[in-house]
Amino acid sequence: MRALVLSLLMGLALLAGPAVAGDLSPAIPKAQGACVDEPQAMRRHHFDFLKHQRDDTLRSGIRGARHSLKECVSCHAGKGADGKPVPVNAEGQFCQSCHAYAAVSIDCFTCHATVPEKGPKTAGVTPGVTQ
Amino acid sequence: MTETSRREVLKGAAGAVALAPGLTLIAAPADARAPGMPATPANRWGLLIDTRKCDAGCTACVDACKTEMGLTGHHRPLTDAQYLRKVNVKDPASGKAHSVPVMCQHCAKPPCVDVCPTGASMKRADGIVLVDRHICIGCRYCMMACPYKARSFAHEEQTNQREANPRGKGCVEACTLCAHRVDAGQSPACVEACAAAGHAAMLFGDLNDPGSELARRVAAEASTRIRADLGVEPAVRYQGI
Numbered sequence: 001m002r003a004l005v006l007s008l009l010m011g012l013a014l015l016a017g018p019a020v021a022g023d024l025s026p027a028i029p030k031a032q033g034a035c036v037d038e039p040q041a042m043r044r045h046h047f048d049f050l051k052h053q054r055d056d057t058l059r060s061g062i063r064g065a066r067h068s069l070k071e072c073v074s075c076h077a078g079k080g081a082d083g084k085p086v087p088v089n090a091e092g093q094f095c096q097s098c099h100a101y102a103a104v105s106i107d108c109f110t111c112h113a114t115v116p117e118k119g120p121k122t123a124g125v126t127p128g129v130t131q
Numbered sequence: 132m133t134e135t136s137r138r139e140v141l142k143g144a145a146g147a148v149a150l151a152p153g154l155t156l157i158a159a160p161a162d163a164r165a166p167g168m169p170a171t172p173a174n175r176w177g178l179l180i181d182t183r184k185c186d187a188g189c190t191a192c193v194d195a196c197k198t199e200m201g202l203t204g205h206h207r208p209l210t211d212a213q214y215l216r217k218v219n220v221k222d223p224a225s226g227k228a229h230s231v232p233v234m235c236q237h238c239a240k241p242p243c244v245d246v247c248p249t250g251a252s253m254k255r256a257d258g259i260v261l262v263d264r265h266i267c268i269g270c271r272y273c274m275m276a277c278p279y280k281a282r283s284f285a286h287e288e289q290t291n292q293r294e295a296n297p298r299g300k301g302c303v304e305a306c307t308l309c310a311h312r313v314d315a316g317q318s319p320a321c322v323e324a325c326a327a328a329g330h331a332a333m334l335f336g337d338l339n340d341p342g343s344e345l346a347r348r349v350a351a352e353a354s355t356r357i358r359a360d361l362g363v364e365p366a367v368r369y370q371g372i
Contacts, residue, residue, distance in 0.1 A: 056169075058263050061255050063314045064166025070294050111264060111299035113292050 026101035029094050031075045036066050046072075050108075069108065074116035087114035163316030170257040175339040176308055177258075177366035178322070179348055180232055184332035184371075185325075187219055187230035192333065195324030196234075199309065201293030212283040212298075214306040215321055220372075229372050232321065232333070235260055235281040235306035236357065236365030243273035243282065251303075258366055259308045269301040278358050279365075281305050338366060 035042050037049070049067035056062040076094040077085045089096045089109040099106065164170070196202070196215040204211035215234040221227065241260045243252040251267035254260050262273070262282075274282045282305040289299050295311040298304050309319035317323075322333040336345025348354075354368040 054265055055263075058261065058265065059253060059255070061164070061170030061257065061259075061310065061314055062167060063164065063311075073294075107299075110288070111292060111297035111302070113294040113297065117294045 026097045027092070028097050029076075029078050029092070031094070033075065035075075036071065069112055070116070073112070073114065074118065077115050085115040089114050164314055170255045170259070170314070172256050172258075173339060174257040174337050175366060176313055177237070177336065177338040177345060177349075177368065178308075178319075179334040179336075179345055179354060179368050179370065181332045181334075182229045182231050182369060182371040184330050185217075185230045185232065186330060187217075187228065189230075189328060189330060190217065191324040191328035191330070192232050192321035193217060195320040196306070199293070199312075199320035200296040200307075201291065201298070203289075203291070205287060210284070210286055212285060212304060214281075214283065214304070231357075231369065231372060233279060233281065233357070234321070234367070235277075235308070236279050236363070236367045237306075237308055239364035239366070240362065242276040242278065242363060246272040246276040248272065255310070259310050259313070260305075261307055261310065262303050262305060264297070264299070264302040264304070267302040269303065271303060273303055278361055278363065 037045075042049075046067075050069060050072075053065055053067040053069070056065060057068065072095075073088050077088040078093055080086045086093055087109070088094050089106075091097075091100075095106070095109075098104075193213070193215050197213075200214060202212045202214065215232060218231045218233050220229050220231060237258055237260045239254075239258065241252070241254055243260065244254055246252075248270060249266045249268055251263045251265075252260070252273045253263055269284065271284055274280075274284060282303050284303050285298055285300050287300055292298055296307070309317070309321075312319060318335045322335045325331060325333045334345055334348065336343040338346055338349065340346055341350075349368060352370065354370050355372065356365045356368055357372075359365075
């Protein structure tokens with residue numbers, strides 16, 4: 001089942017491009033810069049990365065690591081019309097849009113901050129290459 | 132600002148105020164751990180609190196803790212989360228009163244860890260005692276076991292959490308000795324606030340580093356631990372009580 005959902009999602013992602021009318025794939029807001037891993041790998045493994053990271057950080061005290069949830073939020077939280085960051089788990093936002101489509105519910109954001117405290121991170125962004 | 136440059140600024144600031152005694156406590160106690168490196172038993176973080184310098188009316192440490200950790204209350208003093216509280220005590224024989232800031236004592240032999248059924252209560256390699264809220268089931272055995280009444284339980288759904296302190300309904304929580312700041316080479320928020328308020332009653336440092344001000348003072352001056360008789364070996368020491 002997991003493999004099925006994922007391959008379906010990834011198939012859709014490959015077809016992606018600007019959503020065609022009638023396209024049922026989720027509209028996932030785009031972030032700037034480059035992800036911490038290949039987007040392909042992130043789609044397939046982000047939950048494993050995150051669950052691994054949380055033990056490394058909380059239990060072993062490893063900071064500044066690659067798959068930090070804070071960092072996901074700092075890049076993937078969008079900005080509203082007022083320029084304020086929008087919670088990353090709000091309807092239509094990055095984490096939520098895809099999870100709603102795949103019928104996944106996560107509890108992470110009952111505790112974790114949903115907007116970045118610093119301005120969004122844009123590691124390695126060439127200005128203008130926003131997708 | 133990068134971590135390094137922030138540290139340089141801190142060091143610079145500490146140097147600048149070194150002339151005013153006590154204020155050097157703001158100095159970064161140690162360097163930030165390099166990204167990707169785990170906490171190690173080489174460090175044993177601790178506090179030395181001089182209650183003679185602590186003003187009963189001052190709540191700078193408590194307020195700073197609430198701000199740092201994003202603790203919002205519901206005007207229910209009995210159940211609102213508090214990681215740090217001021218306990219005002221009086222010796223009935225002499226009448227001498229003390230105000231004692233009490234937080235998680237980061238015991239070497241933490242009873243909360245002993246009783247936890249899931250392994251959520253845990254001691255990090257550097258001695259910081261934490262709740263791994265990812266696996267906390269909210270049973271609150273640890274709250275019962277803690278001799279210092281240091282832990283709180285989140286009874287309500289939470290919003291506007293601080294990035295550094297994710298917290299939510301149904302989990303136990305407590306002072307983390309500001310692990311997120313310590314990992315970045317800073318002092319806990321309470322210690323910084325106490326110094327900024329001009330009291331400098333709290334000293335943070337590494338008990339395992341014989342060169343640290345904390346270790347030197349603990350070795351040279353009389354200090355005590357609350358309920359030392361229990362043998363849980365807290366990392367928080369007090370003077371003046």
